[in-house]
Amino acid sequence: xxxxxxxxxxxxxxxxxxxxxxxxxxxxxxxxxxxxxxxxxxxxxxxxxxxxxxxxxxxxxxxxxxxxxxxxxxxxxxxxxxxxxxxxxxxxxxxxxxxxxxxxxxxxxxxxxxxxxxxxxxxxxxxxxxxxxxxxxxxxxxxxxxxxxxxxxxxxxxxxxxxxxxxxxxxxxxxxxxxxxxxxxxxxxxxxxxxxxxxxxxxxxxxxxxxxxxxxxxxxxxxxxxxxxxxxxxxxxxxxxxxxxxxxxxxxxxxxxxxxxxxxxxxxxxxxxxxxxxxxxxxxxxxxxxxxxxxxxxxxxx
Ligand code: HEM
Numbered sequence: 001x002x003x004x005x006x007x008x009x010x011x012x013x014x015x016x017x018x019x020x021x022x023x024x025x026x027x028x029x030x031x032x033x034x035x036x037x038x039x040x041x042x043x044x045x046x047x048x049x050x051x052x053x054x055x056x057x058x059x060x061x062x063x064x065x066x067x068x069x070x071x072x073x074x075x076x077x078x079x080x081x082x083x084x085x086x087x088x089x090x091x092x093x094x095x096x097x098x099x100x101x102x103x104x105x106x107x108x109x110x111x112x113x114x115x116x117x118x119x120x121x122x123x124x125x126x127x128x129x130x131x132x133x134x135x136x137x138x139x140x141x142x143x144x145x146x147x148x149x150x151x152x153x154x155x156x157x158x159x160x161x162x163x164x165x166x167x168x169x170x171x172x173x174x175x176x177x178x179x180x181x182x183x184x185x186x187x188x189x190x191x192x193x194x195x196x197x198x199x200x201x202x203x204x205x206x207x208x209x210x211x212x213x214x215x216x217x218x219x220x221x222x223x224x225x226x227x228x229x230x231x232x233x234x235x236x237x238x239x240x241x242x243x244x245x246x247x248x249x250x251x252x253x254x255x256x257x258x259x260x261x262x263x264x265x266x267x268x269x270x271x272x273x274x275x276x277x278x279x280x281x282x283x284x285x286x287x288x289x290x291x292x293x294x295x296x297x298x299x300x301x302x
Pocket of ligand 1: 014015018029030031032035067068069086087088089103104105110118165166167168236268269270286290293294297298301
């Protein structure tokens, strides 16, 4: 049995281990240290409100704050880094003044299904290639997830050419109280494209962050993959069968730079457990630990 104390300790251990692997720099986010905060709108499709009664899914446009980020812990990491878990976090401003967050990353699956398994991987990677090799030999599921991750085309051509996944599942609940488990994906309207290999060596260190300001408006469709009865909803390291239906919930349109957040001591936190009525967290243990992980990161960066 685990308690709040155990989870807080686990979060601290995990942050310590991740900081080594991700090259974290004190005073900055432990991961996803380099990013750009933008603003825009989200407009839901009619299909969205059939699945959820969430306020931003009823069809009227709502303002959003979007942060695109590299995954590394170093705020100076070059944007053309390989194998980086990049992020797109969307904060929706709801009509009642509250917020709901969607936190997605570029990997197709998470490497491990539980916080302890991920801690094992981080400690092995932190110890070096030999330790990693024997850890992966003992954990074939994690080795398999890492293969799926390595197959991703990285780095992207632009933020508007990359797809991002929630990986963890949520339950959408509609006005009749009918619930359905989903995983979210933000799919670029312009299509997915990688930076051509011949440009990777010469790309500007900030080409993603500065490029997006010239490319706005940038649009991502918010898709929901529908689970079917019997699909597991607590292990983000396992993809659902490819034939599961994808539903178009609406469009996130980024229109320009945000001029308010992260100034004068403002702390922007995107929390995957901050969800409004009509969206419920699944029982995924990684999802439930993330507020503690992110709070520990905030302690170290503020
Ligand atoms: C489904 C799995 C996960 C996804 C999709 C995900 C995605 C993200 C994204 C997109 C951000 C940037 C948020 C922003 O721009 O404000 C972020 C932040 C962060 N993530 Fe995760 N993450 C996941 C799991 C984890 C795990 C297991 C750890 C373990 C240490 C972790 C550690 C962090 C930390 C330390 C931050 C910085 C938090 C802050 O200072 O605000 N994440 N994550």
